[in-house]
Amino acid sequence: IADINECEGTRGVDFHQDCHNCTNAIGSYTCGCRGGYELDPETKKMCIGEIPPEFCKWLSAKKEMQ
Numbered sequence: 001i002a003d004i005n006e007c008e009g010t011r012g013v014d015f016h017q018d019c020h021n022c023t024n025a026i027g028s029y030t031c032g033c034r035g036g037y038e039l040d041p042e043t044k045k046m047c048i049g050e051i052p053p054e055f056c057k058w059l060s061a062k063k064e065m066q
């Protein structure tokens with residue numbers, strides 16, 4: 001299986017602009033985040049800084065649905 005190393009590509013094109021430390025994975029990639037940032041729980045492909053209140057609400061609403 002051929003995998004693309006997104007992390008060797010261009011930030012914002014091959015991997016997410018807000019991914020701090022890109023780690024290649026087969027068929028995808030994951031990110032590590034600097035202090036104070038959270039990894040997006042949905043995609044694990046971008047880091048979120050101060051989480052906007054709307055996003056928190058959206059997340060908890062989503063959890064209640066599961």
Ligand SMILES: [Ca+2]
Nearest residue numbers: 004025027028
């Ligand atoms: Ca990959």
